[in-house]
Amino acid sequence: MAKELWEGNAAIAEAAIRAGLEAFFGYPITPQTEVLEHFSKRLPELGRVFLQAESEVASINMVYGAACAGARVMTSSSSPGVSLMQEGFSYIACSEVPAVVTNIMRGGPGLGNVQPAQGDYFQAVKSAGHGDFHMIVLAPSNVQEAIDLMVLAFDLAEKYRTIVMFVADGSIGQMMEPAEMPPMRPVRPPEERAEWALTGAQGRKPNIITSLYLGAENMERVNIRLQAKLREIEKNEVRWKEYSTEDADLLLVAFGTVGRVCQTVVREAREQGLKVGLLRPITLWPFPGQRIAALAEQVKGILTVEMNAGQMVEDVRLAVEGRCPVRFYGRMGGPIPLPDEILPELEKLNAEVGGEEE
Amino acid sequence: MAVEIPEDMELVYSYPESLTKVRTHYCPGCTHGVVHRLIAEVLDELGVRERTIGIAPVGCSVLAYYYFNMDFAEAAHGRAPAMATGIKRVSPDKVVFTYQGDGDLAAIGTAEIIHAANRGELFTTIFVNNAIYGMTGGQMAPTTLPGQVTTSSPTGRNVQTAGWPIRMAELLAELPGVAYVTRQSVLDVPAIRKAKKAIKLAFQTQLAGLGFSMVEILSTCNTNWHMTPVEALEWAKEHMVDYFPLGDTKMTDAVRALKEGK
Structure with a gap:
């Protein structure tokens, strides 16, 4: 495909669509609102799910639900909104369902401003939520790389059944650059959803997706499994x-x-x-x-x-x-x-x- | 569960396929078991167990997924309606329900339930109201009655400082996206029979795609109310029903037609 002029935020959204995104749940916040706006137009015309939620708390839990159902799903926000989502990140990480979140970072702390910033590095890399876990964190430095990393984000999320965060600052989100979109991947049909997903227990034992493990040894076993997965990611996925x-x-x-x-x-x-x-x-x-x-x-x-x-x-x-x-x-x-x-x-x-x- | 019934006999009882055969962790006298059973019977009767996805709350029924024999997710506190929205939107052919308590639905998850209801999400909520936080040991709930003593309202709920109990069935009835909301109880046998009919109608409302449906169920917590199970049932009838009147708060014409078999 030939290069076209793309605004960063719209490019991020379109790249996710090309990567087979089935559903987007989000809430407006500057400087990422164009992501949501692009989805609001494109997803319904493609017969896919777009929903503007009542808050970032709701968005991430809608993502959690859709991910449990085995759909390719994402949300997008900017710094203060991402803080509201942190409860959900922790649940998603522990439940081991794949999900993608973009953070178009702005100035903080607090309400801060809508200028480009990288103040959420600690949050993304070290303190994504309560408990021991890491998200895979991808950081593009131009619009083309943002497109390529969005596609990669979904592949990594599903390969490791984990949460992938895509961090860019407002300047990448709002600049326009020539970039090339990948071809449209077909959306995975519902009957091909993963065997662990909640699809109705037809002719099989029920699937349960939870992050509750009562008992010290039970919770430790889950933590050991999660840590082993993170070591595997560290071994395979470092990029620079x-x-x-x-x-x-x-x-x-x-x-x-x-x-x-x-x-x-x-x-x-x-x-x-x-x-x-x-x-x-x-x-x-x-x-x-x-x-x-x-x-x-x-x-x-x-x-x-x-x-x-x-x-x-x-x-x-x-x-x-x-x-x-x-x-x-x-x-x-x-x-x-x-x-x-x-x-x-x-x-x-x-x-x-x-x-x-x- | 194929059972050979001799010709001169009639099957009058069987264990619902929608329940697993395990012992629950609920306290003796708790009414969660009754509510679970009613839901399971309804899902069996509708023949939808194999395409149903439930969402458990945080609270005493946090482990509901062990007791229902179907796909289940466990939500964060109060977020079950958001999760249900996510699941149903990407799986519109499934039957989706949330099972929530009063702290979960009427305090920390108020925004999620109101907006899911307002969007007319096509899932069903079973809202178990026992006027107290059970799992954390008996603190004041959004539905705790005025004057009711709990571990966090030791001199009784003072409405001047703690506000009034929230009537969720009435609140949600105002929203255009809501097709069917009713308040029932499981405080005696006739009430249990009525509650089952309401649960069935709520799931039928979902199956017919008519809008959001919720059954609020007045329930007891004899442990944290410090009563015997029988005393708790009597206390709820005497005090809760006055503040939380039983009956339908919203039934659209389409749901009424469904109920009357039109």
Whole structure:
């Protein structure tokens, strides 16, 4: 298919439709409302389910229900709405049903604003809800990657019967870029739903989907199974991209929109004679910590750049384990760090680690 | 359950296929078992067990999925109507019902039940109202009567500070999406027979696609009311029925026609 001009939010919705989405349940919130609006038009005309719920709490529980019934389903929201959904994330993770959630992140905390931000990294990666679990977290840095990752999100959710979160900030959601849509996959017919799904116990034993396990040993057994699955995901699904790391003395680590800005920083820094490379995590969980640790053996210092007060940098430091200095630069509540702010930080780091400009 | 019936005999009792043959965890004297049985008999009579999906609540009936012999999901507290909405929308040919208590439906899940009812979702809710939080040990519920003593209203419910008991059957009756809402009880045998008829009509309303249906059932909690089972039944008849009058609060013409077999 040829490239067309797509707005990020509409592209996310259309990509989900192409991936065989059967139902969407959601609630309006800026800056993701265009996702919901795109679905409200497209899903009914395709004979699929669109429902505007009374709240994000209801949306995620509708998703939970439809996922239990074996349908390919998703919801979408932005930071404050995602906080309301966290109860549901935990139930979905424990019940092991597949579901996809997008968070088009905005400035916080609180009601915050509707500017692009990455303040929900901790929430997505480390504290998605009560109890021990992780979501798979995918972070695109442009519209084409958003499309590709939406399709991947459903495949991963069903492969591991787990919850997949797709995080982008408002700038990716609302920018327009040329991008190519995948072909339309057929929707799975109801009679082909998974054998564990709630489809009516016709000629078989009843299926029960629950997250209640009374008794300490019972609950521990479930936790051990869930953790084993998470280790499997860590083994198979770590994704990242590298730019000019082969000969790098300094490494930038950044995701999403800033990951894209940092590609420019790499180019400009190299024009100045600084040998800078970039690692851009695509899966925030599982985190590409092993690769960062390997690069920490090669480079003299690492600068992590984020649109928050320093969240992913904690995971970078955990991976690096003191092999080299790890510094941080970030903006909070809406401003996007630009190359002319990031370059001086790189120069500072270069001086700190005793590097010279060629 | 094929049983050979001799020609000169008539089958007058059998165990519903829609129930599993296990011992429940309910307290002696609890009326949940009666309500379970009524639902199971109705689903058997309608011949829909193999295409029914139930949603259990958080509360004493949290383990209902062990007692019903059909596909079941366990919802978060109060969210059963949202889950039921999700299930029914992607499985419109299934029979879907939620089984909820008063804390679940009338406190933490108020938004979910009102909006599901208002959308006219094609599922059925069985709402068991016993005026108390049973599983957590007898705290004040949204339906606890004025003056009723609970562990969180130790001097009796003070309506000045705790508000009034909510009449859900009346509240939902106002919504255009609702086809059938009734309040019944399981406090004596005639009431149990009437409650079964109401449950059947509610599921028939769903099967006919007429709109949302709910049966509220006045029930007892002798354990947390600190009474014998018989005293609890008498107390409920004396006090609950006054505040929560029995009968239909909403029946559309289409449901009435269905009831009258037209």
